[in-house]
Amino acid sequence: MFYEPRLQNSGLTIDPLKALVVPRPIGWISSVDLEGRVNLAPFSFFNMVADSPPIVLFAPSGRKANGEIKDSRRNVEASGAFVVNMATWDLREQMNATSGQFPAGVNEADVAGLEMVPSRIVNAPRVAASPVALECRYLQTVSLPTLDPDQPNDVIFGDVVGVHIDEKLITPEGRVDITIAKPLARLGYSLYTAVTETFAMRRPQ
Template identity: 40%
Template sequence: MQIDPKTAPAGAISKVINGCVVPRPIAWVSSMDAAGVHNLAPFSFFNVAAHNPPTLLFCAEVRGTDGGVKDTYNNILATKEYVINIVTEDLAEAMNLSSTELPPDGDEFVLAGLTPAPSVRVRAPRIAESPASFECVLSQVVPIGDGTPGSSWIILGEVVHMHIADEIINEKFYIDAQKLRAIGRLSGFGYARTADTFEMKRPPSQLGSKP
């Protein structure tokens, strides 16, 4: 099938792109508004942007239901701080609950039965139940689109502190995927596990070493 995004029927673009760009990692973003109200929501448009400085990105879309802006985005713009927590198999239900659209003063930690734990470098809390949390300070916001539903903002944040459960990391800093058991998002209501893995050694570099 050949699909031109300019003439594709409504809904086709997200179905095709979200069905092919899989599995997507999930940033479970905890933030706080200026008054101190906690907020939590999952974002699967999520990846590593750089290691130096360590930078993660995720994208907050304009809300499809009412064209509004998500609380996560408003909080991060107001406070410049947030935490990206990793979603594991046993936290999947809580993550899903935390995606409920609540009014800005609603606290998804309470709704999902999760524990906000104090962070070290930022005021936003991390999720105590998550085995990996990355405290972030906002570095850049890149707008995409014209502000109508489907448009988004790329939110880039520098990682200023990491919390990694001792059980999932070894003394050489390798993370054990079998113990982390992160989940990824597919299209629609689909999710993937990350415990079914295989390894391939990378071919040696064919670039000459510098004189």
């Protein structure tokens, strides 16, 4: 089959594109507003896009049901920082709980029963139970084209300035065994997957 996403002419019940660009890592973003109130939300439009310096991005596109911009974007732009917490198989229910629509000022970590602990460098706290956390300083927001003027299509970039890794993930050889953490990734529809096995391939010389 062939279809054009902008025309929504796939003939399928749901546009399949997000089921094709998979798996997408989940950026579980914690931030604080100027009053120090914590926000925690997962984003599957997330990735690392550079390594020198290390830079990550997430896309808090659209608006909340009440028309306000997403809390994560507002907090990050105002406070200048955020933390990317790894969402894992063991934390799947808590991650999902934080994806709900909540009024500004509601602490999603409390809703999900998660303990937050201070970061080392940035003002945003991190999820204590998450085995990996990336402390990030806000770099910039890039506004992308949108098909709906009322729905912003923005990408936030952050400079990774601190990395937390649970010692349980580090092998005697000094490498990270990510299968121990079982990180979650988003597929299409309401489907997810967890990384539980890997294989190696070397680039040709």
